[in-house]
Amino acid sequence: xxxxxxxxxxxxxxxxxxxxxxxxxxxxxxxxxxxxxxxxxxxxxxxxxxxxxxxxxxxxxxxxxxxxxxxxxxxxxxxxxxxxxxxxxxxxxxxxxxxxxxxxxxxxxxxxxxxxxxxxxxxxxxxxxxxxxxxxxxxxxxxxxxxxxxxxxxxxxxxxxxxxxxxxxxxxxxxxxxxxxxxxxxxxxxxxxxxxxxxxxxxxxxxxxxxxxxxxxxxxxxxxxxxxxxxxxxxxxxxxxxxxxxxxxxxxxxxxxxxxxxxxxxxxxxxxxxxxxxxxxxxxxxxxxxxx
Amino acid sequence: xxxxxxxxxxxxxxxxxxxxxxxxxxxxxxxxxxxxxxxxxxxxxxxxxxxxxxxxxxxxxxxxxxxxxxxxxxxxxxxxxxxxxxxxxxxxxxxxxxxxxxxxxxxxxxxxxxxxxxxxxxxxxxxxxxxxxxxxxxxxxxxxxxxxxxxxxxxxxxxxxxxxxxxxxxxxxxxxxxxxxxxxxxxxxxxxxxxxxxxxxxxxxxxxxxxxxxxxxxxxxxxxxxxxx
Amino acid sequence: xxxxxxxxxxxxxxxxxxxxxxxxxxxxxxxxxxxxxxxxxxxxxxxxxxxxxxxxxxxxxxxxxxxxxxxxxxxxxxxxxxxxxxxxxxxxxxxxxxxxxxxxxxxxxxxxxxxxxxxxxxxx
Numbered sequence: 001x002x003x004x005x006x007x008x009x010x011x012x013x014x015x016x017x018x019x020x021x022x023x024x025x026x027x028x029x030x031x032x033x034x035x036x037x038x039x040x041x042x043x044x045x046x047x048x049x050x051x052x053x054x055x056x057x058x059x060x061x062x063x064x065x066x067x068x069x070x071x072x073x074x075x076x077x078x079x080x081x082x083x084x085x086x087x088x089x090x091x092x093x094x095x096x097x098x099x100x101x102x103x104x105x106x107x108x109x110x111x112x113x114x115x116x117x118x119x120x121x122x123x124x125x126x127x128x129x130x131x132x133x134x135x136x137x138x139x140x141x142x143x144x145x146x147x148x149x150x151x152x153x154x155x156x157x158x159x160x161x162x163x164x165x166x167x168x169x170x171x172x173x174x175x176x177x178x179x180x181x182x183x184x185x186x187x188x189x190x191x192x193x194x195x196x197x198x199x200x201x202x203x204x205x206x207x208x209x210x211x212x213x214x215x216x217x218x219x220x221x222x223x224x225x226x227x228x229x230x231x232x233x234x235x236x237x238x239x240x241x242x243x244x245x246x247x248x249x250x251x252x253x254x255x256x257x258x259x260x261x262x263x264x265x266x267x268x269x270x271x272x273x274x275x276x277x278x279x280x281x282x283x284x285x286x287x288x289x290x291x292x
Numbered sequence: 293x294x295x296x297x298x299x300x301x302x303x304x305x306x307x308x309x310x311x312x313x314x315x316x317x318x319x320x321x322x323x324x325x326x327x328x329x330x331x332x333x334x335x336x337x338x339x340x341x342x343x344x345x346x347x348x349x350x351x352x353x354x355x356x357x358x359x360x361x362x363x364x365x366x367x368x369x370x371x372x373x374x375x376x377x378x379x380x381x382x383x384x385x386x387x388x389x390x391x392x393x394x395x396x397x398x399x400x401x402x403x404x405x406x407x408x409x410x411x412x413x414x415x416x417x418x419x420x421x422x423x424x425x426x427x428x429x430x431x432x433x434x435x436x437x438x439x440x441x442x443x444x445x446x447x448x449x450x451x452x453x454x455x456x457x458x459x460x461x462x463x464x465x466x467x468x469x470x471x472x473x474x475x476x477x478x479x480x481x482x483x484x485x486x487x488x489x490x491x492x493x494x495x496x497x498x499x500x501x502x503x504x505x506x507x508x509x510x511x512x513x514x515x516x517x518x519x520x521x
Numbered sequence: 522x523x524x525x526x527x528x529x530x531x532x533x534x535x536x537x538x539x540x541x542x543x544x545x546x547x548x549x550x551x552x553x554x555x556x557x558x559x560x561x562x563x564x565x566x567x568x569x570x571x572x573x574x575x576x577x578x579x580x581x582x583x584x585x586x587x588x589x590x591x592x593x594x595x596x597x598x599x600x601x602x603x604x605x606x607x608x609x610x611x612x613x614x615x616x617x618x619x620x621x622x623x624x625x626x627x628x629x630x631x632x633x634x635x636x637x638x639x640x641x642x643x644x645x
Contacts, residue, residue, distance in 0.1 A: 110295030
């Protein structure tokens with residue numbers, strides 16, 4: 001293992017105008033920046049383009065337009081360096097069924113210049129993963145933890161995680177989040193994670209980006225989102241008195257409406273009698289999707 | 293490179309063990325009966341089977357999708373696969389030479405060794421050529437389709453030759469072969485079995501096959517560089 | 522040091538943190554020069570965003586309660602006596618305002634209220 005030089009930069013990820021089209025889907029003009037030392041959560045429905053975005057960042061898919069900088073390096077020019085400082089956990093593909101973590105270690109330490117065997121074994125111990133157990137005999141939770149251990153072993157500065165906690169029980173998820181928070185204690189480290197489980201992101205993500213049908217609808221500080229967005233529950237007649245610019249979207253049910261408001265302070269000033277409920281990321285996501 | 297080769301070895305341990313059993317059985321049979329053509333066939337088959345299995349495993353566990361996120365150059369991923377194929381061929385060839393040689397020397401004496409080596413060289417050339425086309429096909433089309441392509445490549449010349457000899461009337465064949473011998477005089481050297489010609493031909497074939505193998509590797513590297521995951 | 526935040530409260534989380542730290546400085550639990558936990562450690566332990574803790578610390582620094590030394594961390598600032606006194610005055614005023622409200626509600630006159638105040642003050 002060679003000792004790693006930490007890369008110092010302002011932004012761990014700078015994506016500008018990323019575009020990619022497939023037969024039935026188009027990723028349009030994705031631009032966002034992840035400041036170093038922070039966690040960004042990527043939310044969106046299945047098929048919104050979260051995995052595609054991650055793959056574009058890594059160069060696994062060729063982008064049609066736009067540019068990417070990871071850790072202030074251009075992946076096209078310094079592919080090996082970028083990947084040496086990046087740890088990835090993808091939903092698909094990993095290791096072979098018949099191999100055990102011990103064998104994975106023997107293989108990966110020869111493949112990765114910064115692989116830290118001692119750290120990998122320590123992580124395995126911390127996660128309670130037996131060294132000799134074959135991958136196919138592991139539960140989903142163990143596999144998720146193993147993937148993360150393998151991604152973290154070379155002390156990366158950027159973690160790209162695609163739905164890392166799907167299939168994990170709440171206890172395991174909580175432990176996983178603790179690990180991520182521990183990882184971010186180093187200011188030069190950053191995380192981009194995509195997840196369905198919005199409650200996890202509410203807890204740990206500094207920024208939240210919402211991908212919907214291939215478009216980035218917003219990318220904001222999570223606390224700002226949670227503080228400013230609100231839901232007004234009112235009757236249909238009351239709703240119809242609202243102007244279109246006052247709300248983002250609404251959902252009608254048999255007994256009233258749920259209306260998503262972008263700025264609760266502005267809305268409160270205009271409609272002081274209105275009762276505003278705080279909006280969770282899940283609510284924001286589901287109501288945003290109702291936008292016509 | 294070493295890590296990638298290790299991974300293939302680890303993966304094929306189980307398969308390897310089963311195949312080794314067969315090798316031991318037929319090896320023993322060959323030694324005892326003096327008939328080693330079956331062993332020969334088995335070695336050739338294993339030399340082709342192991343790389344295909346390695347490809348297959350890569351595909352089923354989607355290893356390439358993961359490997360692309362690691363700081364491993366795509367070229368290395370391809371080259372390691374080709375090196376592994378060469379290794380398999382090398383090991384099987386060594387086995388064939390040793391066991392076959394032992395059997396022959398036992399039965400017929402040391403003079404047969406030279407002929408045996410020549411045969412092995414020719415078989416290797418053919419196998420290497422087959423593998424160069426096969427590996428390229430496996431990279432390009434994936435193990436499912438690639439396997440079919442490989443079998444077709446193996447069968448096609450044999451089938452063509454068979455058809456050709458069956459369909460052509462006897463007289464035509466004789467005239468053709470006469471014409472060939474007259475046009476290419478060194479072919480008669482083959483007929484006479486002069487060692488220098490045979491050896492140079494064998495080495496030439498091997499070199500040509502190695503060249504094909506190298507070209508196939510380059511082609512696959514190019515293909516992998518452009519691949520999307 | 523205890524910092525308790527509530528997700529259910531109307532108050533934004535960074536305000537809850539600043540309020541609690543201010544209270545600790547003013548009541549003396551945090552003395553001058555005491556080190557505060559790093560922003561990242563606080564974020565990790567409370568399971569909130571680093572941006573939130575950063576904002577809280579920035580506000581505390583702006584209000585003069587703490588000082589952040591780059592590379593070293595954040596420490597309770599000196600010279601809080603003024604602030605302490607001001608804060609106590611403010612609290613006293615608040616209490617008095619409430620007392621007045623309560624007095625008005627049971628029709629107590631100003632002179633009666635002043636009498637009551639004098640009695641209580643001399644008691645302690």
